[in-house]
Amino acid sequence: MIDVCLLGTGGMMPLPYRYLTSLMIRYNGTNILVDCGEGTQITAKRLGWSYKAIDLILITHFHADHISGLPGFLLMMGNADRREDVTIVGPEGLERIVRSLLVIAPRLPFKVNCVEIKENEADVSMLGLKITAFKLDHNLTCYGYCFELGRAGRFNPDAAKSLGLPVRTWNILQHGGTVEHEGKIYTSDMVMGEDRKGLKLTYCTDSRPTPSIVSHAKNSDLFICEGMYGEEDGEEKAKEKKHMTMYEAAQLAKEAEVKEMWLTHFSPSLNKPAEYADKVKEIFPDAVIPKDRYVKVLNFEDEDE
């Protein structure tokens, strides 16, 4: 299972009632932050998940509303007694940008390692999650991120018994290991069923719609996508500023056949983004226009069984 929280839903500038878009993911004792605009540390405090446990920070691009909160956030982690290295992943130039911003946080009590993405697509898997970065279409180099959590097949105890394997070896095989028993080698696939459906989360802001978003978001359990404008003349503004309307995002969700879509990165000019929900749902019914700190637990298909 993966816990997902959209810490903020705003674009461009933080508002008194709407923080800048960023995502927090909690999985298996580790936390991941995606983007860190001004004020992200405040909304993260409100949420109450451990920010000390953030091992990985992914940056989509270097516009201020996606990274200006970084020095404050790292200082807060330091004050919370974080001592282990933190990895930051982002577009080419990341190291220079991060070091510039850290001019006001010169003595963090942990090491910051920067990983720069240079290709159109990159595997940045970490912490037991398959993480894929893919280039978006914005007016500055910008990446979307896919998070995939695999799930092994079911263990077949009858198969293990018929092979004559003692119970003490089962656990090793269940976790993908190899066992030697009475001179023979037994591998995991001999006692495990087919891999089951895992979980997939796709995060995409800021961008115009692209075929690459559809292919990367394909079959996601949750697709979080910018929908900066909802109003009549939104598409014109979106094209000019290399953003997306809510309806364009809904169309991507439909084509990618995702389970659920959340919109985010709302223009400061939108007082009530939710007023466009009906029109969005005409295109993609499983759409949510959330407020800050909207939370969902992504469970495996039959996890509650």
Place this chain on the structure above:
Amino acid sequence: MIDVCLLGTGGMMPLPYRYLTSLMIRYNGTNILVDCGEGTQITAKRLGWSYKAIDLILITHFHADHISGLPGFLLMMGNADRREDVTIVGPEGLERIVRSLLVIAPRLPFKVNCVEIKENEADVSMLGLKITAFKLDHNLTCYGYCFELGRAGRFNPDAAKSLGLPVRTWNILQHGGTVEHEGKIYTSDMVMGEDRKGLKLTYCTDSRPTPSIVSHAKNSDLFICEGMYGEEDGEEKAKEKKHMTMYEAAQLAKEAEVKEMWLTHFSPSLNKPAEYADKVKEIFPDAVIPKDRYVKVLNFEDEDE
């Protein structure tokens, strides 16, 4: 008259219910901002005074909680269509720090001019206000700021009449000008009374108490001072971290014979700073332990007459 608003009252890190310490001053159509930590733009939006009209930003020192909000604030001013130059004044090294932070705001639609203070005390008067920077005692070079607004004496119409000066010349003389009438030169002081008491505002954070604070704050109408700790063992922490307790600040206010003192820069560990008010007022009765966006209009003594 001068409008004063303490935009935030927190120290170290912004909290969901308390922004970082910064001050906004509104005077004669111009605005001044003192310090700009993360989130200052949000509390400034809540206040609703024009941030587009901010001509001068004073920075006390380069700890993140006093400057991390600068790129976002300047971008917000740009989005509000600010086109005129903005002056930023702060300690030596300001230019390097500001340019580093602006790596994520590379194309502001106005020019930013940095003025570095290198002495223990400096006259940085601007915009019709006498502004004095004076060095504090912190673990990083840090300045307090005094703002003084002078007030001319009363105009004496009888004096003007007895000199035979026509009414059309009075306005010039009232505003400090010189007039030639029937071959003679008349100066302002010939028709104006003694200068009257003006207004004085002193802002002081972060620091240990010093005699220089007392002498600079002397007779201020309003003295805004850090009071980071109020609890039992506060003085020990204050000494270690080069901060001040509320009681030390109150003692300075008493010695400086100020009219009113506001405390600020409260430690994140203080949930309710106001609970120490009684103890503070035992030392200095005209003390206020304000919340964010506390506002006061400083009027000349008889301005309401």
